[in-house]
Amino acid sequence: MSESDDLLKEGVEEARTRFDRAVAMTMAVVAVLLATDALFGHRAHTEELLNQAKASDQWTYFQAKTVRRTMFEVGAELARTLSAAPSASTTAVVASFGANVARYDRETKAIEEQAREYERERDCEARRANRYDLAEIFLEVAIVTCSIAILTKHRGIWMASAAVAAAGVVVALTVLRIP
Numbered sequence: 001m002s003e004s005d006d007l008l009k010e011g012v013e014e015a016r017t018r019f020d021r022a023v024a025m026t027m028a029v030v031a032v033l034l035a036t037d038a039l040f041g042h043r044a045h046t047e048e049l050l051n052q053a054k055a056s057d058q059w060t061y062f063q064a065k066t067v068r069r070t071m072f073e074v075g076a077e078l079a080r081t082l083s084a085a086p087s088a089s090t091t092a093v094v095a096s097f098g099a100n101v102a103r104y105d106r107e108t109k110a111i112e113e114q115a116r117e118y119e120r121e122r123d124c125e126a127r128r129a130n131r132y133d134l135a136e137i138f139l140e141v142a143i144v145t146c147s148i149a150i151l152t153k154h155r156g157i158w159m160a161s162a163a164v165a166a167a168g169v170v171v172a173l174t175v176l177r178i179p
Contacts, residue, residue: 026162027143040175065111072097073101136168138164138171139168148161
């Protein structure tokens with residue numbers, strides 16, 4: 001072999017090594033982005049589940065209050081039905097039951113409003129979590145295509161993986177627009 005062939009081989013090998021290092025650095029950056037995205041995605045899923053549990057608790061509380069209200073409605077109806085002639089004591093009992101019914105009506109409205117608020121928060125967190133999950137897919141594909149770029153030594157595949165990673169970052173950042 002001639003000296004020029006040796007120099008050419010060394011130049012090609014050095015170029016490949018630089019390429020491999022550049023792609024490996026890209027992979028490292030994308031891996032950090034992936035880990036960050038996964039962390040935010042897990043937190044969003046956790047918040048979604050917590051808000052679902054809170055909403056379920058509120059709806060259970062709502063049901064309990066509704067049952068109590070119904071009990072007082074039935075009590076008032078029984079007091080009216082069982083008294084042959086309306087008396088002051090019957091009227092007082094019916095009024096007391098009516099006051100409790102009104103109180104439970106107010107309380108159930110507030111409880112229902114709180115439950116619906118938790119459901120809105122749950123839905124918002126679900127949308128965030130879904131965006132993070134989609135971004136995670138893009139970032140994982142970018143890491144895989146970087147690996148393919150190293151194996152094939154193809155600059156186009158490396159650029160494509162960078163574009164896919166950028167798309168993943170953009171998708172993750174769209175979470176900021178979710179109310």
